[in-house]
Amino acid sequence: MCTVKMALVAVSSWGPARLVGRGIKWLWNKNKPLAITAVVVVSAFKINSYITKKKRRNKWNNAGRDVVVLHMFQRGRYAPNLSPYVMKLEMYLRMSDIQYQIDFDEPLGPKGKSPWITLNGEDFADSQIIIEKLGDKFGKDFSNNLTHEQLALSHALRIMIDEHFVCVLAYWRYVLQRGRPLMDGMELPFYAWFILPRFVKTIKRALWIQGTGRHSVQDIQEMGRQDIRALSDTLGEKPYMMGDKPSEMDCSAFGMLAQVVWNSPNSPYLNMIHSEFPNLLNYCHRVKKRFWPDWNKCLQPPQN
Numbered sequence: 001m002c003t004v005k006m007a008l009v010a011v012s013s014w015g016p017a018r019l020v021g022r023g024i025k026w027l028w029n030k031n032k033p034l035a036i037t038a039v040v041v042v043s044a045f046k047i048n049s050y051i052t053k054k055k056r057r058n059k060w061n062n063a064g065r066d067v068v069v070l071h072m073f074q075r076g077r078y079a080p081n082l083s084p085y086v087m088k089l090e091m092y093l094r095m096s097d098i099q100y101q102i103d104f105d106e107p108l109g110p111k112g113k114s115p116w117i118t119l120n121g122e123d124f125a126d127s128q129i130i131i132e133k134l135g136d137k138f139g140k141d142f143s144n145n146l147t148h149e150q151l152a153l154s155h156a157l158r159i160m161i162d163e164h165f166v167c168v169l170a171y172w173r174y175v176l177q178r179g180r181p182l183m184d185g186m187e188l189p190f191y192a193w194f195i196l197p198r199f200v201k202t203i204k205r206a207l208w209i210q211g212t213g214r215h216s217v218q219d220i221q222e223m224g225r226q227d228i229r230a231l232s233d234t235l236g237e238k239p240y241m242m243g244d245k246p247s248e249m250d251c252s253a254f255g256m257l258a259q260v261v262w263n264s265p266n267s268p269y270l271n272m273i274h275s276e277f278p279n280l281l282n283y284c285h286r287v288k289k290r291f292w293p294d295w296n297k298c299l300q301p302p303q304n
């Protein structure tokens with residue numbers, strides 16, 4: 001009996017399982033055999049998930065010396081990913097010819113965000129931190145030909161894309177469209193429709209706290225136009241954002257513009273790119289052709 005009691009205490013102290021633990025305690029007072037069965041079932045479930053995690057970890061740690069395991073959300077229907085940061089990092093891995101494998105089992109990493117990577121048994125999170133880490137490790141610096149002024153511009157534009165435009169686009173995707181582009185852009189199980197409203201609410205709240213969510217729709221749209229114009233003016237007639245050669249800045253730019261071009265049908269931002277900033281559309285197709293020759297195979301379901 002003591003063992004059962006200990007199991008009850010253990011179950012109730014597993015953070016997320018606390019609720020289950022309380023339920024079992026309640027059951028213990030009502031019906032002991034049923035409570036014991038519940039403890040056995042919950043423990044079996046826990047042990048199974050522990051073993052699964054352990055197996056995954058072994059697989060990632062044994063991916064091969066210097067092979068990056070890129071953890072991400074499922075592929076998209078129209079673009080390889082619906083996360084601009086995942087696209088950014090995968091583009092960098094392609095640009096720098098670093099060997100990588102993809103893992104869809106655990107998309108959220110140590111910071112609770114995607115993407116993240118495992119490299120030689122160590123985990124790293126945040127697309128930018130990872131790019132800088134990999135650049136140092138593999139000696140890949142695609143910005144070493146840039147002047148200080150160009151580096152400063154590149155830095156400022158990256159922040160504009162990763163931290164500002166992302167909020168503008170998220171407002172359209174999750175607040176105005178209530179997450180529909182996510183559901184349309186990915187093959188998700190039917191129950192995702194039940195989770196979606198909660199997810200949308202969380203993002204709406206985050207955008208309110210961040211500040212974007214407090215502006216009018218017109219103002220947000222205008223902010224988006226200014227960001228897109230800044231990118232278009234920077235690109236001009238050049239093949240890549242900072243010149244004739246691609247640099248890290250193109251990873252952020254393409255990762256985000258791909259969201260507009262392939263994952264935001266009928267959005268004001270796609271309309272702007274078509275009507276006011278066509279150099280960005282050509283840029284997206286150019287980058288796609290060079291770095292994503294297997295684009296169609298990277299879709300879910302894969303296309304021919």
Ligand SMILES: N[C@@H](CCC(=O)N[C@@H](CS)C(=O)NCC(=O)O)C(=O)O
Binds near residue numbers: 082114126128
């Ligand atoms: N600064 C991070 C941002 C990553 C990020 O926000 N990822 C989103 C997907 S686009 C995510 O994981 N969201 C899940 C969540 O916040 O719960 C990076 O550059 O990697």
